[in-house]
Amino acid sequence: MTNEKPSSKTEHLTGPVIIDLETNGLLKNTTEIHCIAVHYLDEGITVSYNDTGTAEPIVRGVQFIEQASRIVGHNIIGFDIPIIKKMYPWFNPQGEIVDTLILSRLYHPNMMEIDKKRNWKHMPLQLYGRHSLESYGYRLGEYKGNFGQDTDWSGTLRAEFLLKGNWHQFNQLTSPPGSEAATMLGIGMHSQNEERLGAGGSKIDAFGLTADLSMNFDGASFFASGTFHNVKNFTSSVENSDIIGYVIQSSKYVSDSTELFMRYEGGGVMQDVFGGANIQILTSGVNWYIEGQQFKLTSDLGWNFGELQAIFTNQMLGWRGSPNRNAEWVFRTQLQVEF
Numbered sequence: 001m002t003n004e005k006p007s008s009k010t011e012h013l014t015g016p017v018i019i020d021l022e023t024n025g026l027l028k029n030t031t032e033i034h035c036i037a038v039h040y041l042d043e044g045i046t047v048s049y050n051d052t053g054t055a056e057p058i059v060r061g062v063q064f065i066e067q068a069s070r071i072v073g074h075n076i077i078g079f080d081i082p083i084i085k086k087m088y089p090w091f092n093p094q095g096e097i098v099d100t101l102i103l104s105r106l107y108h109p110n111m112m113e114i115d116k117k118r119n120w121k122h123m124p125l126q127l128y129g130r131h132s133l134e135s136y137g138y139r140l141g142e143y144k145g146n147f148g149q150d151t152d153w154s155g156t157l158r159a160e161f162l163l164k165g166n167w168h169q170f171n172q173l174t175s176p177p178g179s180e181a182a183t184m185l186g187i188g189m190h191s192q193n194e195e196r197l198g199a200g201g202s203k204i205d206a207f208g209l210t211a212d213l214s215m216n217f218d219g220a221s222f223f224a225s226g227t228f229h230n231v232k233n234f235t236s237s238v239e240n241s242d243i244i245g246y247v248i249q250s251s252k253y254v255s256d257s258t259e260l261f262m263r264y265e266g267g268g269v270m271q272d273v274f275g276g277a278n279i280q281i282l283t284s285g286v287n288w289y290i291e292g293q294q295f296k297l298t299s300d301l302g303w304n305f306g307e308l309q310a311i312f313t314n315q316m317l318g319w320r321g322s323p324n325r326n327a328e329w330v331f332r333t334q335l336q337v338e339f
Contacts (some may be wrong), residue, residue: 015042016070016095021080030083036061062088068095074133075101104131115139125269126204126231154192161185165216172293173223175216177253182216205232219253227267242270251287259287266306280306294338304328 018039023030035050038061049061062084065071073080077099084091108114112129123138136142165182169175175182188210212225229243245267253259261284268279285300305327 014064014067014069015040016072017041017065017068018072019065019076019080020073021083023083027079027082027086030086033058033083033087036065038064040064059088062091066091066093068093070096070098072098072100075099077102101131104136154190156188156190158186158188169216170214173214173221173249174251174259174287174293175219175221176289177219177256179216179218181218182214184214186210186212186214206230221251223247223249244268244270257289259289261285261287261300278306280304296336297333298336299333300331302330302332304330 018041019036021036022034024032024034035048035055036058037046037048039046047056047061049056049058051058065084071081071093077097078101081093081097104111108131111131115123115128115135118139120138123135127135127138161184163183163185165180165184167184169179169182170184188208190206190208192206193204206229208227208229210225210227212223215222224247226246227244231241231243245265247263247265249261249263251259251261263283264281265283266278266280281302281304283300283302285298288297290296
């Protein structure tokens, strides 16, 4: 790669362009541009430039960008153009510069509220309220992919302590009549650092703790668990978030093949920007063991008496966001067959 300006000036492709580039770092520590993609709007073509010998050199693309009548891109004022100027000091764009990141922030200053209301399918929680290309990919159904967004490192630990009984008694979350008493305690921890940028251009740091208690009796069972998760640099508008969750469930056999159960669960994101930790759901149901665990029918009725935040709704489970409401009922039934 050379940062010297070509001696000859091109006479073609001087119309508006859309650009994007990939580098080996952020603005302060970038030492190399891997490639530049340029979409020429008038011609309707996209050209990729690199210095690996598989395409035209990057300096050629930089020259076309410099001559363009309009340069469009996402965060190009804060990143792409400064990077090009850093690597090619002679670069002096002649056309109008349009940054879609700035436009997005101007058009949608309330992006968090928009995302919560729309409840985008599959959109990760940490992308709510953001104006990044990745977040727009989920909104438009055009996913950006995970290039350059992999987890830098992560670690998970899980320990289980058998306080009474045998391990095999906890293979299923049930305790049929005639079972011996058993108790198990579990604790876990998870920590990770993501390469994806969060608030303030920092990497996302996540740390979580879990604890659970399982108890089996003669024809009855009890289970309780709690989790705490902290994410630093959560989004551009939420630098720090605390997520809590808890579940308490008990069951009792009323016959050899019929088991009644009741479950209470709650939690949420504690920060007010997400509505606070106010998810509260009470569920009661019945399991009919037609042929043991291999063939059973389950029916339950759930009551949400808190405000189920839109970012935690799950259409597969039947729950929908219920802002400004304190009652939502869901009836479900499921047939389970194991082979």
